[in-house]
Amino acid sequence: MDTPVKLELDGLSDLDRDDLEALLSGGGAKPGDYEFVERPPADADRAQDFGLTAVVIAVLPVTVAAIGAWLAKKRASRKFKATVRTWDANGQKRYESEISWSSSSSAPPPAEIIDKLSEASKVDPEYIEQEMAKLGK
Amino acid sequence: MIDRQIINRQIINRQIVNRQIINRWCSLDSGSYVDTLSSLAYIDGLDTWTALAGVRDGSLPSDLLPLLYHELTHHWTLHSPVGYVLSIAKISAAWAMFGGKSAPSGVSPGDYAKYLAAGIFLRAWGEGLAQYAEFDVSAGSAQSQTFATHVVWTLYCLGDAARQDMQKAANQLLATARTTPEMVDRKANALRQPFTSRNGGYLPGYLAVKRVASRLRAAGGVFEDTDFVFSYLKAFVFNDPITVQMSLTMDGMAFSGQYFEHLSRRFAELLERSDEELRQAGDAMDKLMASRSGVTNDPLEAGEAQFFPGLFVSQSDYASAHLLLIQRLQHLGVFKDLARSATDGPENVIEQFYRAIANQRYLFCLSSSDIAASDVLAGRLTSGEAVVLVRTPDRNTYFLSHWNPDRYVEIRGITPFELDPASRTPVDLPGLRLEVWLDPVRTKAFVCLHSGEAKRVGIQSLLGRCEWPDLPNIMPRDDAVHLIEIFDRSLRESPIGSGSGPATSLDQATEILKERVFKATDALLSRLAFPGPNAEQIAGMLAAKGLGGLPSYHPDALRGLALMSLADSSGQPVEAVLGSSGLPPSCLDLANALIADMENLGWSARSGAVWSV
Numbered sequence: 001m002d003t004p005v006k007l008e009l010d011g012l013s014d015l016d017r018d019d020l021e022a023l024l025s026g027g028g029a030k031p032g033d034y035e036f037v038e039r040p041p042a043d044a045d046r047a048q049d050f051g052l053t054a055v056v057i058a059v060l061p062v063t064v065a066a067i068g069a070w071l072a073k074k075r076a077s078r079k080f081k082a083t084v085r086t087w088d089a090n091g092q093k094r095y096e097s098e099i100s101w102s103s104s105s106s107a108p109p110p111a112e113i114i115d116k117l118s119e120a121s122k123v124d125p126e127y128i129e130q131e132m133a134k135l136g137k
Numbered sequence: 138m139i140d141r142q143i144i145n146r147q148i149i150n151r152q153i154v155n156r157q158i159i160n161r162w163c164s165l166d167s168g169s170y171v172d173t174l175s176s177l178a179y180i181d182g183l184d185t186w187t188a189l190a191g192v193r194d195g196s197l198p199s200d201l202l203p204l205l206y207h208e209l210t211h212h213w214t215l216h217s218p219v220g221y222v223l224s225i226a227k228i229s230a231a232w233a234m235f236g237g238k239s240a241p242s243g244v245s246p247g248d249y250a251k252y253l254a255a256g257i258f259l260r261a262w263g264e265g266l267a268q269y270a271e272f273d274v275s276a277g278s279a280q281s282q283t284f285a286t287h288v289v290w291t292l293y294c295l296g297d298a299a300r301q302d303m304q305k306a307a308n309q310l311l312a313t314a315r316t317t318p319e320m321v322d323r324k325a326n327a328l329r330q331p332f333t334s335r336n337g338g339y340l341p342g343y344l345a346v347k348r349v350a351s352r353l354r355a356a357g358g359v360f361e362d363t364d365f366v367f368s369y370l371k372a373f374v375f376n377d378p379i380t381v382q383m384s385l386t387m388d389g390m391a392f393s394g395q396y397f398e399h400l401s402r403r404f405a406e407l408l409e410r411s412d413e414e415l416r417q418a419g420d421a422m423d424k425l426m427a428s429r430s431g432v433t434n435d436p437l438e439a440g441e442a443q444f445f446p447g448l449f450v451s452q453s454d455y456a457s458a459h460l461l462l463i464q465r466l467q468h469l470g471v472f473k474d475l476a477r478s479a480t481d482g483p484e485n486v487i488e489q490f491y492r493a494i495a496n497q498r499y500l501f502c503l504s505s506s507d508i509a510a511s512d513v514l515a516g517r518l519t520s521g522e523a524v525v526l527v528r529t530p531d532r533n534t535y536f537l538s539h540w541n542p543d544r545y546v547e548i549r550g551i552t553p554f555e556l557d558p559a560s561r562t563p564v565d566l567p568g569l570r571l572e573v574w575l576d577p578v579r580t581k582a583f584v585c586l587h588s589g590e591a592k593r594v595g596i597q598s599l600l601g602r603c604e605w606p607d608l609p610n611i612m613p614r615d616d617a618v619h620l621i622e623i624f625d626r627s628l629r630e631s632p633i634g635s636g637s638g639p640a641t642s643l644d645q646a647t648e649i650l651k652e653r654v655f656k657a658t659d660a661l662l663s664r665l666a667f668p669g670p671n672a673e674q675i676a677g678m679l680a681a682k683g684l685g686g687l688p689s690y691h692p693d694a695l696r697g698l699a700l701m702s703l704a705d706s707s708g709q710p711v712e713a714v715l716g717s718s719g720l721p722p723s724c725l726d727l728a729n730a731l732i733a734d735m736e737n738l739g740w741s742a743r744s745g746a747v748w749s750v
């Protein structure tokens with residue numbers, strides 16, 4: 001991808017990947033705006049086993065909103081853990097933060113997810129909220 | 138080469154918590170696993186204090202139950218005659234490659250072919266059974282109960298109740314745990330895995346187990362009990378004496394060629410049997426298992442314990458297989474006196490390594506955590522017994538018996554239980570680690586405090602009455618994990634052959650064989666999983682994305698399908714599970730579209746009342 005700023009969310013299962021892909025394409029993101037990366041296991045000996053997948057998006061309002069909508073949907077799960085990272089045009093890591101909860105009651109409210117994504121991506125939080133609402137319907 | 142110094146250093150300088158054992162059987166998307174060589178287990182997300190209190194008080198987290206069931210199933214399947222020969226094939230290849238003149242007779246690098254051929258199929262079948270345990274099994278009307286179910290009942294402290302109450306309570310516990318949104322997602326994700334044995338064979342294993350189980354259940358009688366079906370399908374493969382005989386008498390290439398013929402014939406014959414024949418077979422096995430004391434089936438136990446009637450194998454084959462297995466383990470030095478062999482030369486490092494891990498393979502490590510030295514004190518009770526005091530996270534004190542290699546003192550029975558305040562002294566030992574171990578065969582559990590240098594400091598039994606022999610001198614889990622990693626890497630990466638050509642590793646040398654085994658495994662599992670004429674077409678459609686390859690696929694469709702089948706196995710109305718799942722009601726309509734896709738392929742989602750997914 002030629003995008004100057006990239007955002008990555010890791011720890012996705014195959015089903016998560018399909019969900020996110022539907023939200024990304026449904027929200028208007030083009031195939032080149034995002035890619036799914038099979039995370040090589042920390043140890044090469046694990047190659048035969050399940051690797052988790054990460055999604056890397058070009059930071060655009062539509063892609064960030066899709067990630068937000070997906071995270072909002074995941075709030076029904078009691079346990080969740082993923083890391084959000086962003087890199088600038090020079091490939092320097094600009095932001096890293098974990099999003100996690102261990103019970104559905106401890107899941108962050110949507111506003112907190114929006115703030116975190118906005119902080120990571122510098123996309124206007126109001127825009128993310130609006131687009132998330134559309135995608136979440 | 139395996140370097141003795143490296144191994145010794147790793148034992149002494151325990152420093153790792155590495156969850157990544159190769160050739161391990163895992164639990165889909167969690168980090169839990171059981172290793173094939175040693176049966177060592179790791180349960181993801183269970184800290185030692187929770188495990189300790191959970192086993193002691195019957196308060197293990199209920200949402201952990203399906204995962205625990207999954208891993209205990211792996212441990213159960215590997216602690217079997219066929220699990221043993223799988224492990225023997227691997228260690229024999231290592232002996233042949235690294236043992237030099239000290240290698241026992243009859244070992245060959247070709248034994249690795251046996252490990253690959255059997256291991257790839259057994260992994261998929263084992264994953265299928267483990268998922269069947271997670272998603273489907275509940276106790277019913279059979280007289281006997283499976284080992285895994287029994288252990289779970291005991292762990293969740295239902296052991297003192299009457300059998301009927303125990304069944305009801307355990308099934309309720311499982312039903313609740315199976316219908317959480319996480320489990321719906323977990324099962325949906327399992328159905329979304331590729332239909333291939335290359336990634337562990339989760340989906341082909343599960344669908345094959347489900348369809349064979351469905352045939353057995355249709356026969357009725359004792360097979361109406363899914364717990365019994367589970368037990369039967371485990372024994373059919375993992376207690377098969379013919380596989381044991383083949384593996385211990387044939388060379389690697391001959392075995393890898395004939396193993397799949399044997400399996401294909403054996404399954405085909407089973408599926409062709411009449412309902413009456415199957416019911417009789419089931420009754421025979423159920424009666425014998427119920428008559429045995431408890432549910433133990435230690436594969437090294439002699440005599441009738443190894444015989445499983447109803448599996449369509451003669452009793453004499455069980456006896457021959459058992460004799461061969463014991464002789465082979467003797468030959469590899471597993472039963473040698475540990476103390477005597479401690480002074481053996483470096484050439485016996487493999488023997489020592491295998492003896493150490495083989496002697497603790499019947500144990501299941503539930504949890505392992507670091508403990509700060511500042512949280513441990515040594516002391517004495519006023520009765521004179523030496524004890525170890527460990528500070529718990531909530532700043533209480535947990536007492537262990539001071540480790541005594543000659544006898545175990547049950548401090549819980551001492552009255553008055555009073556600590557001599559003047560006896561308290563700091564324990565200045567490196568690398569303290571607290572571990573909870575289960576002996577699932579004898580339904581016992583203990584907690585052990587190790588120091589670095591693999592020494593024991595304190596011990597306390599948690600389940601059942603305990604004698605000294607019940608508390609074996611085990612290697613701490615992470616030391617064992619690390620040794621196995623070194624061993625595995627050395628085995629697979631070391632050059633083989635002595636020719637003048639370029640060096641070839643065992644991994645490279647077995648690439649072609651591995652490909653052949655993947656294909657043979659996939660072909661066998663697709664024949665078992667799908668109806669005859671369409672098996673190849675359906676397997677092809679599911680090869681890359683599992684049920685995600687069906688035309689009407691949508692993630693919520695798969696969740697809907699998972700929800701319907703989990704509601705069924707939990708005996709709960711679909712509407713009730715839907716209500717608590719957070720999923721939109723439309724997921725059921727989407728699931729019905731998937732079901733229609735399956736019907737169009739000639740693959741029914743349900744056979745009678747039984748789900749095939």
